[in-house]
Amino acid sequence: MSLAQELPLSLPQEKAKRGSRPSWVSPRLHIHALLWIACFILGFPLIYAALVSTQSNADVYAYRFLPGDAFQRNLDLVLSRNLGQFVFNSTIISLAITIGKTIFSLLAGLAFVYFRFPGKWLVFGFVLITLMMPTEILIISLSRFVGIDLRWGNTFQALVVPFLASATGTFLFRQHFMNIPAELSEAAQIDGATPLQFLFRVLIPISWNAIGALAVIQFVYGWNMYLWPQIIAREGLRVVTVALRSFIAVDSSFSFGPLMLASVIISIPPVIVFILLQKQFMSGFALGRDK
């Protein structure tokens, strides 16, 4: 920065400036109050859902904004309708997608940065162009291929395998590896390390932030994926987003409590993963798209 800022002389001056101009820094209490309102409004849908999940239909229709006494009953209902199984399915599938995608992207990133081979730019372009092919525009043909040709309808692999390759991931790790000092790979070669040894002993231990970034994006993506499972696994291996529909009429009639309870429960895993890896999530976007 500029020299003036480093001089101790400038410090009291700045403080004086701030003190004399209260309009520049708004009163703190005011900001806190406004932020609490914003947090409350944004949080309201989930707070409301959590409230309703403890209530019976009568409470909901009467607009009782206090916890009801139907929580245990609602919980028993959703559990008897296999919510546990659906959460298990979604967990396995999102974890498989996250881990598989991370490993495959690491390998591809290694190949693009630490090897020289003919047609490298062509291959990289071939990977990058798939960014323009979101699953949503492919589902018609993909569902025929996976369901009819491969006979994978309602299977675990139908929900995982098509998503194991990732242009985003490959690009992210390529960018990340290119920013690592070349001394590391040169030293590894002098020591006679194989590429895989280099990947597991050197690159991965210093890449946890990039891995975390990809992991949080992919876990949330895998958990919240809906269109594809709705088409390919409607009946059999159901994931939470598809199965949520079965809680709409859980109690012979339409009842809100169990539905809201299920909604809250299935929101917990992705939200927790996201909150824990918030910093990595941001850096992932910066890495993946900045250059």
Added chain:
Amino acid sequence: METTALLITMLSALVGSAVMARTFARLGYQPLNGFLLGALGGAFGAQIFSLPLNYCAFAPEQRAADVVLGLILVAVGVALVIVPMRWLAERWAKRREGALVAGQQSQGVFKGRLTPFLLLAPTLTILVLFLYYPFIDTFRLSTLLVGRGAAARSRFLCLQNFTDLLYDPQYHQSVVVTFVIAFAIVFVGIAISLLIATLAYQPIKGANVYRTLLVWPYAVSPVVAGVIFQLMFDPAAGVINYFTNSLFGVRLDWLKDGTLATIAVILTSVWKTVGFNILFYIAGLQNVPKDLQEAAAVDGANVVQRFFRITWPLLSPITFFLVITNLTYAFFEIFGTIDYLTAGGPLNATDVMIYRVYELQSQTIGLGRAAAESLVLFLVVIGLTVIQFRNERRVNYGA
């Protein structure tokens, strides 16, 4: 038929040769070589879409729209060959002049000819099988009338699945609704998130807690958003009618009226996307130099002036990135919300393009049409990608 094919091929060759001859002349190469290369490229490009279609668009019984679309496809095919050809020629010319710097390749290199391909094999296999193959197959399906189950036979329709869209008022409505919803989500979402971010970025006590409490809706599934907001918009039990009733004495049948249902979809999606926007705006605002703000304040600029003259321009790369992300959400990820909240209703009022694709593919004979409509959505993806790449250089996410 053969005459038409020949005519079109020759015309394309002519266009290709003209473009390439000029390019070669400009770069100081022999124009005749460019002429020949361009002729070959143009002739080949014309076949990319037309040959698989067997030039059906130019058959005498086709409508004018089919012929026009056929010609557009010829032009696109020619461009797909000629544009990369020009780019390569320019690259070669630069390399000859030695102006091209040898890339960023500064990393140590492992030996092995086969190893890089072994490392890439898993990724490439999956991309070919589950992205490239379905992508190309979607083109094939889009020219057919495909049945499923008992009606699993198909009939070739040429470009009819596409040109029919021009005469389908329901499709027109769907396109309009999609764009209305998309732009509303972007405008409302950007405004609200910028407002909240200007509060939340300041170094106050508990800033991290506030940030977390503001951004978590990003991780909630669009499906869950649809379910919760369905309850909130419920005419009898919904909390929104409770508030409007106690404040203004109004009760609205949100999900039974087309306009209100569209608003409900927009509000739900805005709730889903603002968290993400806020996260990036906070990072961006923290990077706006304080001294710039203070200097402007000393010069007598008020808060509003400071915002529009300094902060907003400095944030524009982030705004741009968020616009693209939010548009992508509005075109594709919104599916889960729509399916649970309105199911495209009432009376197709919220039947956005991606939802139509889903509805069509579940019908007995809608697969071909669904494939065609998917490819129209692909045009949207191309548009978003092109805009994004053009602005990539300017973008700095400040993370």
